[in-house]
Amino acid sequence: MEIIIGKTSGFCAGVKNAITKTEEALKQNKKIDCLGELVHNRQVIEKLEKKGLNIINNIEDAKSKVIIRAHGETKKTYEIAKQKEIELIDLSCPKVLKIHEIIEDYSKKGYFTILIGQKDHPEVIGSLSFAGENAILIGKEEEIENVIKQIEKTQIKKILIIAQTTFDLEKFEEISQKIKNILGNEYIIEIKNTICLATKIRQEETDNISKNVDCMIIVGGKNSSNTQKLYEISLKNCKNVEYVQTVNELNINEIKKFNKIGIMAGASTPAESVEEIINKIKGE
Numbered sequence: 649m650e651i652i653i654g655k656t657s658g659f660c661a662g663v664k665n666a667i668t669k670t671e672e673a674l675k676q677n678k679k680i681d682c683l684g685e686l687v688h689n690r691q692v693i694e695k696l697e698k699k700g701l702n703i704i705n706n707i708e709d710a711k712s713k714v715i716i717r718a719h720g721e722t723k724k725t726y727e728i729a730k731q732k733e734i735e736l737i738d739l740s741c742p743k744v745l746k747i748h749e750i751i752e753d754y755s756k757k758g759y760f761t762i763l764i765g766q767k768d769h770p771e772v773i774g775s776l777s778f779a780g781e782n783a784i785l786i787g788k789e790e791e792i793e794n795v796i797k798q799i800e801k802t803q804i805k806k807i808l809i810i811a812q813t814t815f816d817l818e819k820f821e822e823i824s825q826k827i828k829n830i831l832g833n834e835y836i837i838e839i840k841n842t843i844c845l846a847t848k849i850r851q852e853e854t855d856n857i858s859k860n861v862d863c864m865i866i867v868g869g870k871n872s873s874n875t876q877k878l879y880e881i882s883l884k885n886c887k888n889v890e891y892v893q894t895v896n897e898l899n900i901n902e903i904k905k906f907n908k909i910g911i912m913a914g915a916s917t918p919a920e921s922v923e924e925i926i927n928k929i930k931g932e
């Protein structure tokens with residue numbers, strides 16, 4: 649049996665930075681609050697909770713310093729923290745902060761923002777908050793008609809189209825081009841591809857591997873947007889795709905039937921999770 653492991657598998661720079669800095673901060677402080685789960689991975693969170701990390705869902709509930717995770721936060725969160733003098737440890741990924749900056753800047757110049765991303769994702773909620781009222785989220789082509797209607801209602805003729813960092817590149821290009829074609833020359837349209845390079849490379853590698861294996865294993869949290877995308881990409885190319893969070897979910901009897909297996913993990917998946925899976929397959 650041959651096992652091909654994605655070279656870009658596992659923690660991205662933003663997640664690595666957030667985890668390292670959180671561990672460092674926990675050495676100096678017995679307890680630190682984190683607004684939302686630091687990463688979309690239960691095992692990682694449980695380890696950090698044992699070291700004193702406390703997950704809160706609202707900045708108002710802060711009882712100590714508060715970590716802002718790599719996904720970033722809303723403008724309002726920063727305002728409340730300032731008002732209440734809550735000390736923040738801001739671990740927002742610089743790539744997410746760049747999106748906030750672009751959106752805020754274009755909103756001030758009178759642009760309507762179209763954010764292409766996944767509904768209800770924390771990064772998306774944070775980014776949209778920097779646009780004010782004139783902004784809309786779109787995740788699928790079927791929603792284009794509604795987006796156009798909303799824009800027409802505002803009479804705004806300047807449009808910013810921007811992406812969630814972990815969005816699917818192909819889908820982003822399709823949706824943004826279709827919107828551009830429909831709106832036509834009457835509008836000034838700025839398209840900013842803010843998809844993180846790490847995400848793009850990982851998606852491309854997943855695409856390549858899944859085309860050349862009998863079975864693909866995707867490792868990562870079920871609530872992780874970027875891992876979910878890897879699963880969707882693999883499904884397009886391979887009939888047998890397993891999406892597991894830990895080794896315990898692996899259907900080893902099924903896996904044993906295949907000769908060539910590909911493994912890829914999402915940006916919030918620790919290397920140990922992948923190693924455990926490889927050891928289990930090799931052991932069998």
Ligand code: SF4
Pocket residue numbers: 660661662663718719741742743744813814844845846847915
């Ligand atoms: S996927 Fe990219 S943008 Fe998102 S946290 Fe990682 S490095 Fe930052």
